[in-house]
Amino acid sequence: MSPDDRKYTQEHEWVMVDPAAVGTAIAGITEYAQDQLGDIVFFELPKVGDAVAHLGKMGEVESVKAVSDLFSPINGTVTEINEKLLDHPELVNEDPFGEGWLIKVAMTDVAELDALMSSQDYDAFIAGL
Amino acid sequence: MRNICQSDNILTEDNLKTALYNTHVTLGGRMVPFGGWDMPVQYPEGILAEVHAVRNATGIFDVSHMGRLYLSGPKATEFLDWVLTGSAASLRVGRARYCMICNEKGGVIDDTIFYRLAEDRYLLIPNAGNRPAVVAWFQRWIDEKFSPGGTQDCLMEDVTDKTGLIAFQGPGAVDAIDKIADTPLSDMRPFSWAEAAIQGAPVLVGRTGYTGEDGFEMLVQGNDVVKVWQILADSGATPCGLGARDVLRLEAGLPLHGHEIDEETSPIEAGLDRFVRFDKEYVGSDVLKGQQENGVARKLVGITLPGRSAPRAGYNILDQGETVGTVTSGSYSPTLDTSIGMGYVLERYVEPGATLDLDIRGRTVQVTVTELPFYKRPRRAS
Numbered sequence: 001m002s003p004d005d006r007k008y009t010q011e012h013e014w015v016m017v018d019p020a021a022v023g024t025a026i027a028g029i030t031e032y033a034q035d036q037l038g039d040i041v042f043f044e045l046p047k048v049g050d051a052v053a054h055l056g057k058m059g060e061v062e063s064v065k066a067v068s069d070l071f072s073p074i075n076g077t078v079t080e081i082n083e084k085l086l087d088h089p090e091l092v093n094e095d096p097f098g099e100g101w102l103i104k105v106a107m108t109d110v111a112e113l114d115a116l117m118s119s120q121d122y123d124a125f126i127a128g129l
Numbered sequence: 130m131r132n133i134c135q136s137d138n139i140l141t142e143d144n145l146k147t148a149l150y151n152t153h154v155t156l157g158g159r160m161v162p163f164g165g166w167d168m169p170v171q172y173p174e175g176i177l178a179e180v181h182a183v184r185n186a187t188g189i190f191d192v193s194h195m196g197r198l199y200l201s202g203p204k205a206t207e208f209l210d211w212v213l214t215g216s217a218a219s220l221r222v223g224r225a226r227y228c229m230i231c232n233e234k235g236g237v238i239d240d241t242i243f244y245r246l247a248e249d250r251y252l253l254i255p256n257a258g259n260r261p262a263v264v265a266w267f268q269r270w271i272d273e274k275f276s277p278g279g280t281q282d283c284l285m286e287d288v289t290d291k292t293g294l295i296a297f298q299g300p301g302a303v304d305a306i307d308k309i310a311d312t313p314l315s316d317m318r319p320f321s322w323a324e325a326a327i328q329g330a331p332v333l334v335g336r337t338g339y340t341g342e343d344g345f346e347m348l349v350q351g352n353d354v355v356k357v358w359q360i361l362a363d364s365g366a367t368p369c370g371l372g373a374r375d376v377l378r379l380e381a382g383l384p385l386h387g388h389e390i391d392e393e394t395s396p397i398e399a400g401l402d403r404f405v406r407f408d409k410e411y412v413g414s415d416v417l418k419g420q421q422e423n424g425v426a427r428k429l430v431g432i433t434l435p436g437r438s439a440p441r442a443g444y445n446i447l448d449q450g451e452t453v454g455t456v457t458s459g460s461y462s463p464t465l466d467t468s469i470g471m472g473y474v475l476e477r478y479v480e481p482g483a484t485l486d487l488d489i490r491g492r493t494v495q496v497t498v499t500e501l502p503f504y505k506r507p508r509r510a511s
Contacts, residue, residue: 012130033130038159038170038372039177041461042437060490061130062438064176064461065372067490068130089437093175 002030002123003097007073007116010125011055012036014097015073015113018104025113027073028101029061029092032126037063040089045070045081045102052076052105054112059102061092074112076105147193148293148354156368164257166194169370177463180376182367183340184464187299189358189366190374192339196260197288197348198267201250204282208275209243209251212267212412214396214405220245225320225335228404229396230255230263235416236392237399239263240384242337244322252333252348256386260289270412293354297361298344298377300506305364306345310334314345327357339374341381342506376460379469382431382502388442388457389429389471397421398473399429400501427454427473431499432487437461440470440487440496447486447493453478456487462503469503470496 002008006016012033018024034040042062052058052072059070081103084091092100107113117125144167153160158169169191171179182188200209209217215228225244229237239259244252255263267285275283297306306314311326314334322335330353338344349357362368375385384390390399395413397405397420407418432440440459445452459470470487478485483498 029130037130039175041439044438062461064376064463065170066132067441068132070130 002119004119006097006119007113008119008122008125009055009071009073009116011071011073012126013071013073015116017110017113021079021104023107023110024079025074025076025105025107026101027103027105029070029096030122030126031096034093034096034100037061037066037068037093039064040092043085043089043092043102045085046078048078048080050078052078052103061089070102072105073116074105075108078103079106080104145194145290147191148351149191149193149358152355152358153191153368158368158370161371163371164194164259166257168194169368171370171372172368174367176370176372176376179367179369179373180463183299183342183369183373183377185300187297187301187305187344187364187366188340188369188373189361190296190298190369191293191358192296192346193289193293193354194257195289195294196253196255196257196263197292197294198253198255198260198264199246199250199286199288200253200267200283201286202276202281202283203249204275205249205251205284208267208271208283209253210409210411211274212270213241213243214411214413214417215243216406216409217243217245217251222247223321223323225322225337227320229390229401230266231396231411231413231417232392233413233416234392235395235397235413235420237386237390237394237396238266238392240386240390240401242335244333244335246322254294259386260287291351293349293351293357294346295349295354295358295361296338296340296344296346297366298338298340298342299366300342301365302342302344305366309360309364317345319343327360330357332357339381339383340377341383341502341504342377375458376462379458379460379471380462380464380502380504382471382504384429384471385458394473395420395425398425398427424476427475428479429457429471429501430454430474430479431501431503432456432459432470432472432485432496433465433499433503434468434487434494434496437468438489438494439468440472440489444472444490445488446472446474446496447488448478450486453485464504469499471501474498
């Protein structure tokens with residue numbers, strides 16, 4: 001069961017309102033995504049200040065066996081990246097919904113979140129994959 | 130997240146299943162299509178943990194997807210000396226040898242290990258996906274040259290679906306094997322084989338492998354495969370999938386057919402000269418001899434780069450912006466904690482220490498040409 005305090009995309013990213021900063025969202029990849037990837041060894045993430053676009057490519061993730069594109073769940077500007085992932089990409093395998101978050105984004109429009117999938121919708125979506 | 134690059138799997142319908150299929154599923158193995166079979170790419174602990182187990186303790190692999198062919202008859206030796214780059218005539222009973230099966234152009238149809246079981250009887254192991262091609266190629270030469278008109282001078286029997294093959298690999302394998310097998314096997318020499326039993330189940334054990342570690346490979350009768358696997362697992366060996374196997378063989382600098390070698394690539398280009406005889410006549414021998422004498426335009430090298438972003442098959446290798454080579458395999462190496470790869474470069478770049486550029490999906494990073502293998506197991510103190 002995916003946490004119900006956030007929203008999801010069909011590309012297996014999650015996004016939630018940052019309780020610590022108004023108008024800012026935290027984004028990452030889901031448990032399903034990390035499980036599909038296997039052992040993650042490398043992230044290429046956007047830089048602070050970069051603009052990201054809804055479902056636009058924002059970086060890459062490499063596991064031992066595969067390389068995947070990462071897509072931004074929302075429009076906005078990157079305010080922070082999870083620096084810990086540079087040395088410890090396995091944090092995303094261990095805790096994709098918590099310690100393994102990827103980026104924080106100043107959202108262009110908070111209302112965009114409403115258009116994304118709920119946890120129930122996302123769980124139903126991955127059950128059908 | 131969307132996958133853009135993955136180790137290639139041959140997608141076919143109606144994949145074959147090994148005798149251990151249900152065991153893999155029960156263990157939580159992630160099953161993927163490979164070479165016409167459904168095989169576990171990894172178990173829940175993950176590829177890195179599996180690699181670590183094989184480098185530091187023991188691991189077991191179901192390699193039953195690889196073929197098992199018996200070649201027998203008074204002309205079996207002569208036949209094998211015609212289709213293999215290595216010598217069958219000089220192989221003693223009780224020994225095994227690694228070599229290539231080449232086409233007339235010197236390209237590699239498959240690489241293989243073959244075991245001399247008796248004066249006129251051999252076991253030969255082709256790769257999973259190449260078994261149909263090898264069987265067809267062998268049958269053609271048997272019919273044309275060695276058993277014309279249906280004589281019994283050379284016979285081939287494919288026992289792949291009646292048997293299983295399990296690899297037991299790692300520094301702990303030698304000590305463990307005597308506790309597991311009914312008779313001592315720890316003093317077997319590398320590339321020898323022995324008939325043995327594991328709790329009564331007859332096995333043909335070879336001191337061979339594809340991981341860069343010491344260990345054994347065991348041919349098991351079909352109805353004993355699950356039992357033998359379980360005994361090895363109970364000894365503490367970690368089940369390992371194809372993902373770990375690929376990382377381990379890459380660290381050990383071992384080629385994988387379809388990557389480092391194929392029908393358009395010769396063993397000379399791949400640096401496998403020591404598995405090629407130049408003193409006998411066989412399919413492709415003229416071409417290989419010519420290449421050995423005159424050199425080749427490109428050669429296989431190892432490359433290393435700092436960090437964890439890996440070279441992947443198909444990436445271009447550049448010198449001052451000009452493409453001078455292509456990656457055939459690559460991975461993050463957990464044993465060496467750096468990224469490694471193999472690939473072909475123009476002959477003038479083969480010297481270890483040379484620096485070149487690698488195009489990683491539009492990003493250019495510097496790589497160093499590195500002597501193979503990347504990893505050599507430490508010698509046992511005895």
